[in-house]
Amino acid sequence: MNSEKRNGLIGMRVIATLGIALYHFELSSPFVEGKQIMSTAYLFVEFFLVMSVFFMEMTLSRKEKTSHRVIVGRFIRIWPAYIMGLILLQVMYAIKWFSGNYIAWLKDG
Structure with a gap:
């Protein structure tokens, strides 16, 4: 896989990470409005895990490692x-x- 495609996938994983962090911030801050927007943050977690497994498989599929x-x-x-x-x-x-x-x-x- 070329580096441009890999960077795009890493960027998607970063967005999922930021979504998870934002959700946790909203849980810890009682003054933040808009909790309804982040009510489906579990999807960020699932997406992040899928992307992490994909990158782990890419790493393990290399023959030298x-x-x-x-x-x-x-x-x-x-x-x-x-x-x-x-x-x-x-x-x-x-x-x-x-x-x-x-x-x-x-x-x-």
Whole structure:
């Protein structure tokens, strides 16, 4: 598949991602009007998953890459972001609910 077609498909996946993010933003913000527009946001999720599986199949269909190499490569790419997210989540909890007092947060359980 040439890069122009692939870029178009990636753009469609980006639009689906933005639709999902907008839906989550509307759920968390009580002052945003227009919740009726995003009532079918589950379609964005389904479309995003279909596109992701398509790209995964394209990656696996290349003869030089085995599924083992693809999985290891993705794990190496995602693992640092996952660990950083876990650390930042704990820091945000401590700052938001316990005003930065980690000891009180740990004692609270």
